[in-house]
Amino acid sequence: NHHQCLQLLSIVLHSACLGYGPTNIQIFTKPMCCVHIPLLDNLMDNFKDLFQKNDATPHAYTKFSLRKPLMPEDDICYIIPSNPESLKECTFNSTSKTFLVIHGWTVSGLFESWVAKLVSALYEREQDANVIVVDWLHTAQNQYPVAAQDTKMVGQEIAHFIDWLEEATNIPLDNLHLIGYSLGAHVAGFAGSHASNKVGRITGLDPAGPDFEGEHAHHRLSPDDAHFVDQPVGHVDIYPNGGSFQPGCNLQSTLETISKYGLFAITDIPRCSHERSIHLFIDSLVNEQETSMAYRCGSNDMFDRGMCLSCRKNHCNTVGYNIRKIRMIRKMYTKTKDSMPFRVYHYQLKIHFSSKVDRSEMEPSLTVSLIGTKGEVEDLKLTLKEKITTNKTQSFLLVAEKDIGDLLMVKFKWQESTNWSASSMLKMVSSWWSGDSADSEVEVHKIRIKVGETQKKMLFCIKGPHALSLQQEVTFVKCKINGKKQT
Ligand SMILES: *[C@@H]1O[C@H](CO)[C@@H](O)[C@H](O)[C@H]1NC(C)=O
Ligand SMILES: *[C@@H]1O[C@H](CO)[C@@H](O)[C@H](O)[C@H]1NC(C)=O
């Protein structure tokens, strides 16, 4: 059944545009249409012919609804290009900021629930703003490849609107901020590049997708489309939690949904992780005092070792609305909580493990508690990226979900894994035979800590006159340097 297959392909493509690993996508596609991800590009080319429309004068039927703070869900007044009266009727305020919210591809043909939430959040932050929802649902509800192809046409219609608005109201385009989600991010890019003058800012929320990946800059959202383009194909490129699945969005529950409600339920799945970018942005609007920080890093793996918490030379930035407008194309990373407010505190722990005898195959479980002036976080597990080696300093990332104030004390616990494999048994016996079991203890004397959010660096020393066995919980306090306390 060709038609049904195309429907499915469309949905699958939608999940493919979310940055999910191909393995996840294949789960959905294989039994239905025998679509293999590496072939997607070719397939898309074949299907494009099927979707070509016969419309002689293509028209995207884009509408511009000026929403109101008290009715963020309702379209009560449309601004009609070439009709200046409609500006007055909708009480457009030409001295304040204007936002264009641009949705993405839709299966239902309706606005998704985030649209009203974003409108609300924008009004909460900028009371006098004009928040205009761009309605291109007519085009966006087509099959994905058609909708993707038509983003340019929609972008051009928005560009005409912007040109007209500038002429009719004299608003400085620096006050114009386009926010596009998914395919809407590319629409925003086209709008920016086709407008006669450069708009102030374009925020693209999760713009990646088939038909745009690897395209030349003029085919997608690019840094040249506005004075400032943020997230993630532009001046700033942020990967929350490594970029794929987000905390609170779980693959298991996803698969359960599919088995219960069938494949068509997968239109709901991508929302959680994909939509996270919108909710991070909303978070930055409404929780101005608690915005997440992101840090420049060479890779997610290095970030997970805590090696990238520097703020020197613009290496860190705030996430979302409050982002500092600096040009940088490097990848930035951040961790988040699983719900709003998403901000966490990032700590780097540098620990030197020493031992008199060589013990190179250790995989203990390490837990840390941080005690600060405002509170504490207990029993956080350190993730071992590699085995612990004697006489080597290792670096870890620790994430605290609340503000504990200035760090006063660190508690550290080392537990041997309870895996009594033959090899570790043998090691135990041999070290017992050689008589050095008492000396084979691993010791930690100092822990270096750096806090990303405050950029503070501290050195913690073991409390008490001698190093205790790490098998129990050991307490570290700020070291006295030259007899003086660290500040
Ligand atoms: C228009 O916005 C400005 C701030 O940008 C505000 O001071 C003014 O009161 C607004 N005018 C109306 C009619 O709401
Ligand atoms: C580790 O370093 C300490 C102090 O420098 C030294 O006494 C010990 O022998 C070293 N351990 C190994 C296994 O090399």
Ligand SMILES: *[C@@H]1O[C@H](CO)[C@@H](O)[C@H](O)[C@H]1NC(C)=O
């Ligand atoms: C126990 O150790 C063996 C060999 O070191 C390893 O293959 C196995 O996965 C471990 N099991 C657990 C539960 O950690």
